[in-house]
Amino acid sequence: MINKEVPSVAEAVADIFDGATVMIGGFGEAGSPIELIHALIDQGASGLTVVNNNTGSGEVGLAALIKAGRVSKMICSYPRSMNSTVFPELYRSGKIELELVPQGTLAERIRAGGAGIPAFYTATAVGTMLADGKETREFDGKTYIMERGLKADFTLIKCRQADTYGNLIFNKTARNFAPPMAMAGTVTIVQTESVVAPGEMDPEIVVTPGIFVNRVVQVQNPQHESVLVASGVSYP
Protein backbone atom coordinates (compact mmCIF):
# COMPACT_ATOMS: atom_id res chain seq x y z
CA MET A 1 0.00 0.00 0.00
CA ILE A 2 1.26 3.44 -0.83
CA ASN A 3 0.62 6.23 1.62
CA LYS A 4 3.29 8.94 1.72
CA GLU A 5 1.69 10.96 4.48
CA VAL A 6 3.75 11.32 7.65
CA PRO A 7 2.22 12.60 10.89
CA SER A 8 4.50 15.53 11.75
CA VAL A 9 7.08 17.91 10.31
CA ALA A 10 9.58 16.60 12.90
CA GLU A 11 9.26 13.04 11.56
CA ALA A 12 9.34 14.33 7.98
CA VAL A 13 12.85 15.84 8.40
CA ALA A 14 14.23 13.42 11.03
CA ASP A 15 16.88 11.78 8.82
CA ILE A 16 18.45 14.88 7.27
CA PHE A 17 22.14 14.42 8.03
CA ASP A 18 25.09 16.74 8.67
CA GLY A 19 26.68 17.90 5.43
CA ALA A 20 23.60 17.14 3.32
CA THR A 21 22.67 19.14 0.24
CA VAL A 22 19.13 20.44 0.75
CA MET A 23 17.02 22.14 -1.91
CA ILE A 24 14.41 24.46 -0.43
CA GLY A 25 11.57 25.72 -2.61
CA GLY A 26 10.38 29.31 -2.75
CA PHE A 27 11.04 32.63 -4.42
CA GLY A 28 11.22 35.12 -1.59
CA GLU A 29 8.40 34.09 0.73
CA ALA A 30 6.21 32.64 -2.03
CA GLY A 31 6.46 28.87 -1.68
CA SER A 32 8.87 28.93 1.26
CA PRO A 33 8.19 25.81 3.42
CA ILE A 34 8.66 27.65 6.70
CA GLU A 35 7.34 24.89 8.98
CA LEU A 36 9.67 22.30 7.43
CA ILE A 37 12.63 24.68 7.75
CA HIS A 38 11.81 25.35 11.39
CA ALA A 39 11.59 21.59 11.99
CA LEU A 40 15.03 21.26 10.40
CA ILE A 41 16.38 23.92 12.80
CA ASP A 42 14.93 21.94 15.73
CA GLN A 43 16.38 18.71 14.32
CA GLY A 44 19.90 20.13 14.41
CA ALA A 45 21.61 19.01 11.19
CA SER A 46 24.53 21.27 10.27
CA GLY A 47 27.15 21.84 7.60
CA LEU A 48 24.34 21.97 5.06
CA THR A 49 24.60 23.12 1.46
CA VAL A 50 21.31 24.85 0.71
CA VAL A 51 19.92 25.56 -2.75
CA ASN A 52 17.30 28.34 -2.87
CA ASN A 53 16.80 31.36 -5.09
CA ASN A 54 17.40 33.72 -2.15
CA THR A 55 18.66 33.62 1.44
CA GLY A 56 15.49 34.41 3.38
CA SER A 57 14.46 37.53 5.23
CA GLY A 58 14.29 38.64 8.84
CA GLU A 59 15.11 35.88 11.33
CA VAL A 60 12.58 33.22 10.36
CA GLY A 61 12.56 30.38 7.84
CA LEU A 62 15.69 30.08 5.70
CA ALA A 63 17.28 33.17 7.30
CA ALA A 64 16.85 31.54 10.74
CA LEU A 65 18.48 28.32 9.52
CA ILE A 66 21.43 30.36 8.25
CA LYS A 67 21.55 32.44 11.45
CA ALA A 68 21.67 29.23 13.53
CA GLY A 69 24.94 28.42 11.76
CA ARG A 70 23.62 25.29 10.06
CA VAL A 71 24.42 26.32 6.51
CA SER A 72 28.01 26.25 5.27
CA LYS A 73 27.21 27.04 1.63
CA MET A 74 24.38 28.74 -0.30
CA ILE A 75 23.74 28.12 -3.97
CA CYS A 76 21.43 30.92 -5.12
CA SER A 77 20.81 33.69 -7.66
CA TYR A 78 19.90 36.63 -5.43
CA PRO A 79 21.26 36.52 -1.88
CA ARG A 80 20.19 40.02 -0.87
CA SER A 81 16.69 41.39 -0.74
CA MET A 82 14.40 43.43 1.45
CA ASN A 83 14.84 42.61 5.16
CA SER A 84 17.71 40.27 4.34
CA THR A 85 20.49 40.89 6.90
CA VAL A 86 21.57 37.47 8.19
CA PHE A 87 23.30 36.22 5.05
CA PRO A 88 25.07 39.49 4.13
CA GLU A 89 26.67 39.70 7.61
CA LEU A 90 27.94 36.11 7.56
CA TYR A 91 29.12 36.45 3.96
CA ARG A 92 31.08 39.63 4.66
CA SER A 93 32.78 37.98 7.63
CA GLY A 94 33.67 34.94 5.51
CA LYS A 95 31.54 32.52 7.54
CA ILE A 96 29.43 31.22 4.67
CA GLU A 97 30.28 30.21 1.12
CA LEU A 98 28.27 31.49 -1.86
CA GLU A 99 27.88 29.97 -5.30
CA LEU A 100 26.10 32.63 -7.34
CA VAL A 101 24.12 31.22 -10.27
CA PRO A 102 21.93 33.12 -12.75
CA GLN A 103 18.29 32.38 -11.95
CA GLY A 104 17.41 30.56 -15.17
CA THR A 105 20.64 28.57 -15.06
CA LEU A 106 19.84 27.60 -11.46
CA ALA A 107 16.35 26.45 -12.48
CA GLU A 108 17.69 24.45 -15.43
CA ARG A 109 20.55 22.92 -13.41
CA ILE A 110 17.96 21.63 -10.93
CA ARG A 111 15.65 20.41 -13.70
CA ALA A 112 18.56 18.70 -15.46
CA GLY A 113 19.73 17.08 -12.23
CA GLY A 114 16.28 15.65 -11.68
CA ALA A 115 15.97 14.54 -15.30
CA GLY A 116 19.24 12.59 -15.45
CA ILE A 117 21.06 15.20 -17.55
CA PRO A 118 24.58 15.67 -16.14
CA ALA A 119 25.29 18.92 -17.99
CA PHE A 120 23.93 21.27 -20.63
CA TYR A 121 24.96 24.32 -22.65
CA THR A 122 23.47 27.79 -22.26
CA ALA A 123 24.15 31.26 -23.62
CA THR A 124 23.34 32.80 -20.24
CA ALA A 125 26.40 34.46 -18.63
CA VAL A 126 28.63 34.06 -21.70
CA GLY A 127 31.10 36.95 -21.67
CA THR A 128 30.61 37.66 -17.96
CA MET A 129 32.57 36.82 -14.81
CA LEU A 130 30.05 34.08 -13.99
CA ALA A 131 31.39 32.16 -17.01
CA ASP A 132 34.97 32.17 -15.67
CA GLY A 133 36.51 28.71 -15.72
CA LYS A 134 33.57 27.11 -17.49
CA GLU A 135 33.88 25.00 -20.61
CA THR A 136 32.61 26.76 -23.74
CA ARG A 137 31.44 25.39 -27.06
CA GLU A 138 30.12 26.86 -30.27
CA PHE A 139 26.84 25.71 -31.77
CA ASP A 140 25.66 27.26 -35.07
CA GLY A 141 28.15 30.10 -34.70
CA LYS A 142 27.10 31.11 -31.17
CA THR A 143 29.07 30.55 -27.97
CA TYR A 144 27.60 28.66 -25.02
CA ILE A 145 28.93 27.63 -21.62
CA MET A 146 28.53 24.25 -20.01
CA GLU A 147 26.59 24.09 -16.75
CA ARG A 148 26.24 21.01 -14.54
CA GLY A 149 23.00 19.40 -13.41
CA LEU A 150 22.32 19.77 -9.71
CA LYS A 151 20.94 17.13 -7.34
CA ALA A 152 20.16 17.11 -3.64
CA ASP A 153 20.00 14.62 -0.80
CA PHE A 154 16.75 16.22 0.38
CA THR A 155 14.21 18.64 -1.03
CA LEU A 156 11.81 20.67 1.13
CA ILE A 157 8.85 22.27 -0.64
CA LYS A 158 5.37 23.60 0.04
CA CYS A 159 2.19 23.04 -1.94
CA ARG A 160 -1.51 23.77 -1.71
CA GLN A 161 -2.83 20.23 -2.02
CA ALA A 162 -1.35 16.74 -2.15
CA ASP A 163 -2.85 13.30 -2.34
CA THR A 164 -1.43 10.36 -0.44
CA TYR A 165 0.38 9.18 -3.61
CA GLY A 166 2.31 12.47 -3.56
CA ASN A 167 0.62 14.15 -6.52
CA LEU A 168 0.84 17.90 -5.99
CA ILE A 169 -0.79 21.15 -7.03
CA PHE A 170 0.52 24.56 -6.05
CA ASN A 171 -0.69 28.09 -5.33
CA LYS A 172 -0.08 30.90 -7.82
CA THR A 173 3.55 32.14 -7.89
CA ALA A 174 4.45 29.82 -4.99
CA ARG A 175 5.05 27.05 -7.55
CA ASN A 176 8.38 28.51 -8.80
CA PHE A 177 11.26 26.09 -8.04
CA ALA A 178 9.20 23.35 -6.33
CA PRO A 179 8.51 21.06 -9.34
CA PRO A 180 12.15 20.81 -10.52
CA MET A 181 13.40 20.50 -6.92
CA ALA A 182 10.94 17.65 -6.33
CA MET A 183 12.59 15.88 -9.27
CA ALA A 184 16.16 16.60 -8.14
CA GLY A 185 15.84 15.51 -4.50
CA THR A 186 16.74 11.95 -3.49
CA VAL A 187 14.20 12.37 -0.68
CA THR A 188 11.51 14.96 -1.44
CA ILE A 189 9.52 16.20 1.53
CA VAL A 190 6.37 18.25 0.97
CA GLN A 191 4.31 20.34 3.37
CA THR A 192 0.78 20.77 2.10
CA GLU A 193 -2.25 22.71 3.24
CA SER A 194 -4.51 19.72 2.59
CA VAL A 195 -4.19 16.01 1.87
CA VAL A 196 -6.77 14.13 -0.19
CA ALA A 197 -7.25 10.50 -1.12
CA PRO A 198 -6.07 9.20 -4.52
CA GLY A 199 -8.71 9.95 -7.13
CA GLU A 200 -9.88 13.17 -5.52
CA MET A 201 -7.40 15.23 -7.53
CA ASP A 202 -8.14 15.62 -11.25
CA PRO A 203 -5.20 13.93 -13.07
CA GLU A 204 -5.37 16.72 -15.68
CA ILE A 205 -4.35 19.37 -13.15
CA VAL A 206 -1.59 17.49 -11.31
CA VAL A 207 1.57 19.62 -11.58
CA THR A 208 4.08 17.34 -9.85
CA PRO A 209 3.37 13.61 -10.28
CA GLY A 210 3.73 11.55 -7.11
CA ILE A 211 6.75 9.59 -8.35
CA PHE A 212 8.90 12.64 -7.48
CA VAL A 213 7.60 12.84 -3.90
CA ASN A 214 8.58 10.72 -0.89
CA ARG A 215 6.88 12.31 2.11
CA VAL A 216 3.81 14.48 2.55
CA VAL A 217 2.98 16.28 5.79
CA GLN A 218 -0.06 18.44 6.37
CA VAL A 219 0.45 21.99 7.60
CA GLN A 220 -3.03 23.35 7.36
CA ASN A 221 -2.38 27.04 7.92
CA PRO A 222 1.22 27.76 6.96
CA GLN A 223 2.79 30.93 8.30
CA HIS A 224 3.89 33.69 5.94
CA GLU A 225 7.43 35.01 6.16
CA SER A 226 6.43 38.66 5.63
CA VAL A 227 3.88 38.50 8.45
CA LEU A 228 6.41 36.95 10.85
CA VAL A 229 9.10 39.45 9.87
CA ALA A 230 6.71 42.41 10.25
CA SER A 231 5.83 41.25 13.77
CA GLY A 232 9.49 40.90 14.72
CA VAL A 233 9.48 37.11 15.20
CA SER A 234 12.85 35.42 15.52
CA TYR A 235 13.00 31.61 15.32
CA PRO A 236 13.46 29.61 17.50
Next chain:
Amino acid sequence: MSANDAKIGLSREEMAQRVAMDIPDGSYVNLGIGIPELITRFVPEGREFIYHTENGLLGMGPSPAEGEGEPELINAGKRQVTAIPGASYFQHPDSFAMIRGGHLDLCVLGALQVANNGDLANWSTGGPDAIPAVGGAMDLVAGVKSVFVVTQHCTKHGDPKLVDACTYPLTGPGVVDRIYTDLAVIAVTDEGFQLVELSPGVTFDYVAERTGAPLLPIATPTAS
Protein backbone atom coordinates in the same frame (compact mmCIF):
# COMPACT_ATOMS: atom_id res chain seq x y z
CA MET B 1 9.34 70.41 -6.68
CA SER B 2 11.64 73.33 -7.46
CA ALA B 3 14.54 70.97 -8.15
CA ASN B 4 12.36 69.08 -10.62
CA ASP B 5 11.24 72.27 -12.32
CA ALA B 6 14.83 73.28 -12.94
CA LYS B 7 15.70 69.84 -14.30
CA ILE B 8 16.17 69.47 -18.03
CA GLY B 9 14.67 66.41 -19.69
CA LEU B 10 12.02 63.81 -18.94
CA SER B 11 10.71 62.68 -15.56
CA ARG B 12 10.74 58.98 -14.64
CA GLU B 13 7.09 58.71 -15.67
CA GLU B 14 7.74 60.46 -19.00
CA MET B 15 10.65 58.11 -19.69
CA ALA B 16 8.40 55.10 -19.04
CA GLN B 17 5.73 56.61 -21.29
CA ARG B 18 8.29 57.17 -24.06
CA VAL B 19 9.38 53.51 -23.91
CA ALA B 20 5.76 52.33 -24.02
CA MET B 21 5.25 54.22 -27.30
CA ASP B 22 7.88 51.95 -28.93
CA ILE B 23 6.39 48.63 -27.80
CA PRO B 24 4.38 46.95 -30.60
CA ASP B 25 0.82 45.77 -29.99
CA GLY B 26 0.63 42.18 -28.81
CA SER B 27 4.15 42.06 -27.36
CA TYR B 28 5.13 39.68 -24.57
CA VAL B 29 7.26 41.86 -22.30
CA ASN B 30 9.42 41.40 -19.19
CA LEU B 31 9.90 44.55 -17.13
CA GLY B 32 12.81 45.06 -14.75
CA ILE B 33 12.61 46.76 -11.37
CA GLY B 34 12.39 50.57 -11.06
CA ILE B 35 11.45 52.84 -13.97
CA PRO B 36 10.55 49.82 -16.18
CA GLU B 37 7.74 48.95 -13.75
CA LEU B 38 6.10 52.32 -14.52
CA ILE B 39 5.59 51.33 -18.18
CA THR B 40 2.40 49.41 -17.28
CA ARG B 41 0.69 52.77 -16.60
CA PHE B 42 1.30 54.08 -20.11
CA VAL B 43 0.10 51.44 -22.56
CA PRO B 44 -0.88 53.40 -25.69
CA GLU B 45 -4.55 53.42 -26.69
CA GLY B 46 -5.45 50.43 -28.86
CA ARG B 47 -2.46 48.30 -27.85
CA GLU B 48 -2.25 45.31 -25.54
CA PHE B 49 0.94 43.98 -23.90
CA ILE B 50 1.24 40.77 -21.88
CA TYR B 51 3.67 41.09 -18.96
CA HIS B 52 5.89 38.21 -17.92
CA THR B 53 7.43 38.01 -14.48
CA GLU B 54 10.17 35.41 -14.26
CA ASN B 55 8.99 33.93 -10.98
CA GLY B 56 6.17 32.22 -12.84
CA LEU B 57 3.37 34.43 -14.12
CA LEU B 58 2.39 35.46 -17.63
CA GLY B 59 -0.35 38.09 -17.56
CA MET B 60 0.83 40.14 -14.60
CA GLY B 61 -1.65 42.84 -13.63
CA PRO B 62 -1.30 45.97 -11.49
CA SER B 63 -0.66 46.10 -7.75
CA PRO B 64 -3.60 44.88 -5.65
CA ALA B 65 -5.81 47.31 -3.74
CA GLU B 66 -4.64 48.01 -0.20
CA GLY B 67 -5.24 44.94 1.98
CA GLU B 68 -6.19 42.69 -0.94
CA GLY B 69 -2.76 41.33 -1.83
CA GLU B 70 -1.60 37.76 -1.40
CA PRO B 71 1.88 36.73 -0.16
CA GLU B 72 2.02 34.03 -2.83
CA LEU B 73 1.14 36.25 -5.79
CA ILE B 74 4.24 38.39 -6.28
CA ASN B 75 6.53 39.72 -9.00
CA ALA B 76 10.26 39.34 -9.52
CA GLY B 77 10.83 42.30 -7.18
CA LYS B 78 8.89 40.31 -4.56
CA ARG B 79 6.09 42.87 -4.50
CA GLN B 80 2.48 41.74 -4.48
CA VAL B 81 0.76 41.91 -7.87
CA THR B 82 -2.43 40.65 -9.51
CA ALA B 83 -3.08 38.29 -12.40
CA ILE B 84 -5.17 39.46 -15.37
CA PRO B 85 -8.00 37.34 -16.81
CA GLY B 86 -6.21 34.94 -19.15
CA ALA B 87 -3.06 34.76 -17.02
CA SER B 88 -1.09 31.55 -16.43
CA TYR B 89 1.20 30.28 -13.67
CA PHE B 90 4.18 28.04 -14.33
CA GLN B 91 7.34 26.62 -12.83
CA HIS B 92 10.77 28.25 -13.08
CA PRO B 93 12.23 26.01 -15.82
CA ASP B 94 9.24 26.89 -18.04
CA SER B 95 9.57 30.57 -17.21
CA PHE B 96 13.20 30.60 -18.28
CA ALA B 97 12.41 28.48 -21.34
CA MET B 98 10.25 31.46 -22.37
CA ILE B 99 13.23 33.75 -21.78
CA ARG B 100 16.13 31.65 -23.07
CA GLY B 101 14.09 30.09 -25.87
CA GLY B 102 13.49 33.48 -27.50
CA HIS B 103 9.74 33.48 -26.86
CA LEU B 104 9.60 36.89 -25.18
CA ASP B 105 9.58 39.85 -27.54
CA LEU B 106 11.15 42.44 -25.29
CA CYS B 107 12.67 43.11 -21.91
CA VAL B 108 13.12 46.58 -20.44
CA LEU B 109 15.86 46.85 -17.84
CA GLY B 110 17.67 49.44 -15.77
CA ALA B 111 21.42 49.94 -16.09
CA LEU B 112 24.53 50.96 -14.22
CA GLN B 113 26.41 51.34 -17.50
CA VAL B 114 25.84 50.69 -21.21
CA ALA B 115 28.76 50.65 -23.64
CA ASN B 116 28.56 51.76 -27.27
CA ASN B 117 29.02 48.15 -28.41
CA GLY B 118 25.84 47.20 -26.51
CA ASP B 119 27.56 45.76 -23.42
CA LEU B 120 25.34 46.05 -20.36
CA ALA B 121 26.37 46.25 -16.69
CA ASN B 122 23.40 46.26 -14.32
CA TRP B 123 23.94 43.66 -11.59
CA SER B 124 27.00 44.54 -9.54
CA THR B 125 29.32 47.43 -8.83
CA GLY B 126 32.01 44.86 -8.11
CA GLY B 127 32.83 46.63 -4.84
CA PRO B 128 34.70 44.60 -2.19
CA ASP B 129 31.80 44.86 0.29
CA ALA B 130 29.03 44.30 -2.27
CA ILE B 131 26.92 41.15 -1.98
CA PRO B 132 26.81 39.87 -5.55
CA ALA B 133 23.23 39.20 -6.70
CA VAL B 134 22.36 38.53 -10.33
CA GLY B 135 18.79 37.17 -10.35
CA GLY B 136 17.46 36.65 -13.87
CA ALA B 137 19.23 39.56 -15.60
CA MET B 138 21.85 37.47 -17.41
CA ASP B 139 19.20 35.03 -18.67
CA LEU B 140 17.02 37.88 -19.92
CA VAL B 141 19.71 39.66 -21.93
CA ALA B 142 20.97 36.37 -23.37
CA GLY B 143 17.57 35.16 -24.52
CA VAL B 144 14.98 37.88 -25.10
CA LYS B 145 14.64 39.11 -28.71
CA SER B 146 14.99 42.86 -27.97
CA VAL B 147 16.61 44.50 -24.96
CA PHE B 148 15.72 48.09 -24.08
CA VAL B 149 17.43 49.99 -21.30
CA VAL B 150 15.69 52.84 -19.49
CA THR B 151 17.91 54.90 -17.22
CA GLN B 152 18.92 58.38 -16.18
CA HIS B 153 21.54 59.63 -18.65
CA CYS B 154 24.07 60.27 -15.87
CA THR B 155 24.68 58.98 -12.34
CA LYS B 156 23.73 61.02 -9.27
CA HIS B 157 27.32 62.30 -9.34
CA GLY B 158 26.96 63.45 -12.95
CA ASP B 159 29.10 60.71 -14.50
CA PRO B 160 27.97 59.31 -17.87
CA LYS B 161 26.23 55.94 -17.75
CA LEU B 162 26.64 55.60 -21.51
CA VAL B 163 30.31 54.80 -21.93
CA ASP B 164 32.91 53.47 -24.37
CA ALA B 165 33.60 50.46 -22.14
CA CYS B 166 31.83 49.23 -19.00
CA THR B 167 33.98 49.32 -15.87
CA TYR B 168 31.43 47.37 -13.81
CA PRO B 169 31.04 43.58 -14.26
CA LEU B 170 29.00 42.76 -17.37
CA THR B 171 25.48 41.36 -17.40
CA GLY B 172 25.94 40.50 -21.06
CA PRO B 173 28.13 41.54 -24.00
CA GLY B 174 26.60 43.36 -26.99
CA VAL B 175 23.02 42.85 -25.86
CA VAL B 176 21.40 46.31 -25.70
CA ASP B 177 19.35 47.50 -28.67
CA ARG B 178 18.01 50.85 -27.47
CA ILE B 179 18.50 53.24 -24.57
CA TYR B 180 15.82 55.58 -23.24
CA THR B 181 17.12 58.29 -20.92
CA ASP B 182 15.81 61.54 -19.48
CA LEU B 183 17.68 63.36 -22.27
CA ALA B 184 17.32 61.22 -25.39
CA VAL B 185 16.48 57.99 -27.16
CA ILE B 186 19.65 56.37 -28.45
CA ALA B 187 20.10 53.29 -30.62
CA VAL B 188 23.09 50.99 -30.29
CA THR B 189 24.33 50.41 -33.85
CA ASP B 190 27.38 48.76 -35.43
CA GLU B 191 28.89 52.27 -35.48
CA GLY B 192 28.11 52.95 -31.82
CA PHE B 193 25.59 55.23 -30.11
CA GLN B 194 23.24 56.88 -32.59
CA LEU B 195 20.76 59.53 -31.54
CA VAL B 196 17.15 58.68 -32.36
CA GLU B 197 15.35 61.50 -30.60
CA LEU B 198 16.10 64.39 -28.24
CA SER B 199 13.85 65.07 -25.27
CA PRO B 200 11.99 68.40 -25.49
CA GLY B 201 14.29 71.35 -24.79
CA VAL B 202 17.47 69.27 -25.00
CA THR B 203 20.16 69.93 -27.63
CA PHE B 204 22.47 67.46 -29.37
CA ASP B 205 25.55 69.07 -27.79
CA TYR B 206 24.02 68.85 -24.30
CA VAL B 207 23.52 65.08 -24.72
CA ALA B 208 26.87 64.51 -26.43
CA GLU B 209 28.73 66.27 -23.58
CA ARG B 210 27.08 63.91 -21.10
CA THR B 211 27.75 60.76 -23.09
CA GLY B 212 31.00 58.90 -22.44
CA ALA B 213 31.44 57.76 -26.05
CA PRO B 214 30.95 59.37 -29.46
CA LEU B 215 27.31 60.15 -30.28
CA LEU B 216 26.24 59.96 -33.92
CA PRO B 217 23.58 62.46 -35.03
CA ILE B 218 20.08 61.39 -36.00
CA ALA B 219 20.27 59.32 -39.18
CA THR B 220 18.71 61.29 -42.01
CA PRO B 221 16.88 59.20 -44.59
CA THR B 222 18.85 59.08 -47.83
CA ALA B 223 17.23 61.14 -50.59
CA SER B 224 15.45 59.06 -53.18
